[in-house]
Amino acid sequence: MATTQLTASSIxxxxxxxxxxxxxxxxxxxxxxxxxxxxxxxxxxxxxxxSTVVSPKYTSLKPLGDRVLVKIKTAEEKSxxxxxxxxxxxxxxxxxxxxxxxxxHSIGKTTVEISIKNGTQVLYSKYAGTELExxxxxxxxLKEDDIVGILETDDIKDLQPLNDRVLIKVAEVEEKTTGGxxxxxxxxxxxxxxxxxxxxxxxxxxxxxxxxxxxxxxNTVLYSKYAGNDFKGADGSEYIxxxxxxxxxVLQ
Numbered sequence: 001m002a003t004t005q006l007t008a009s010s011i012x013x014x015x016x017x018x019x020x021x022x023x024x025x026x027x028x029x030x031x032x033x034x035x036x037x038x039x040x041x042x043x044x045x046x047x048x049x050x051s052t053v054v055s056p057k058y059t060s061l062k063p064l065g066d067r068v069l070v071k072i073k074t075a076e077e078k079s080x081x082x083x084x085x086x087x088x089x090x091x092x093x094x095x096x097x098x099x100x101x102x103x104x105h106s107i108g109k110t111t112v113e114i115s116i117k118n119g120t121q122v123l124y125s126k127y128a129g130t131e132l133e134x135x136x137x138x139x140x141x142l143k144e145d146d147i148v149g150i151l152e153t154d155d156i157k158d159l160q161p162l163n164d165r166v167l168i169k170v171a172e173v174e175e176k177t178t179g180g181x182x183x184x185x186x187x188x189x190x191x192x193x194x195x196x197x198x199x200x201x202x203x204x205x206x207x208x209x210x211x212x213x214x215x216x217x218x219n220t221v222l223y224s225k226y227a228g229n230d231f232k233g234a235d236g237s238e239y240i241x242x243x244x245x246x247x248x249x250v251l252q
Contacts, residue, residue, distance in 0.1 A: 051131040051138065061100060061134060063141055068116060069100040070124065072131075072138040094229065095123045095151060096140065110208035114144055115162070123148045123159065123241070126229050148229060148241045149200070155234040159241065161200035166215060166247060168223065170194040170238040193222045193251060194240070213244045220251040 054061065063069050073096045098120045104113040116122065129142025149161040159167050171194045196219045202210040215221055228242030 051133045053133040054135075059135070061132075061139075061141075063100055063102040065102045066105040066112075066114065066144045067102045067141055068098055068114065068144050068147065070096040070122060070129075070140045070142065071099050072096040072140055094126055094231075095121065097121055099139070101144075107204060107208045108206055112204060112208050116144065116147065116150070120150055121152050123151050123156075123229075123231075149198075156231040156239045157197060157233050157237075159198060159239075161198055161241065163200045164203045164213060164244045165200045165241055166196060166213070166244050167198040168194040168221065168240050168242070169197050169233075170240055192225045193220065195220050197239070199244070215244060215247055215250065221247045222249045222251060223247050 061069055098116050098118055100118065101114040101116060104111055106112070124140065124142055125146045125148060128146035129140040132139045132141060145163060147162055148165050149159045149167070151159045156167075157169070161167050196215050196217050198217055199213050199215060202212045205211050223240070223242060224246040227246035228240045231239045231241070233239055
């Protein structure tokens with residue numbers, strides 16, 4: 001049987017079975033399928049065009065409301081030691097430069113402007129926003145609340161969290177059991193507690209005023225196991241950014 005080519009201008013991804021590497025998103029649109037090999041049991045040939053391409057005739061883009069346009073930072077093509085990385089090993093960036101902002105949003109009778117200015121280097125939530133091919137570069141348009149924090153250096157420990165976000169240095173993995181036995185790499189469970197490094201100014205209340213968070217830098221906290229975004233520091237330490245509501249308890 002000949003290989004079948006499937007094309008569709010708009011096929012909803014909702015209802016698809018779980019594919020390797022495909023995150024279930026209800027509003028994702030599949031623009032085309034690459035040919036699949038005959039009798040193939042896997043879906044490694046599935047190709048999804050994730051970015052919206054903006055025609056070159058448009059020279060500017062103005063976000064609306066509380067949305068922000070971020071020019072995505074280019075993926076690292078080499079390791080720290082200078083070795084070229086294959087495409088599969090290049091991690092997708094979660095940061096970039098703010099190049100345009102909306103007019104803000106209203107809370108009751110109060111108008112709240114976007115707190116981030118053009119030129120600011122930011123980190124954002126992993127699955128937030130809509131990717132755009134604009135002005136020859138990859139961009140992301142997302143809500144201000146999806147921005148995790150401001151990062152002007154290359155080290156995550158310098159992150160300035162925004163709103164209700166918290167930056168935590170994850171506790172080191174236990175190497176031994178309580179009985180003194182060494183654990184194999186597979187048996188080492190990732191900790192869900194650590195030390196708070198920095199906190200955001202807090203969320204806005206109904207009057208547009210900041211409400212302070214209940215945790216402070218220096219606190220050792222327990223947090224939800226599957227919450228937040230993971231990062232690795234320049235010194236190899238593990239960090240996580242999450243919302244204050246995902247912090248379960250303060251350990252004393």
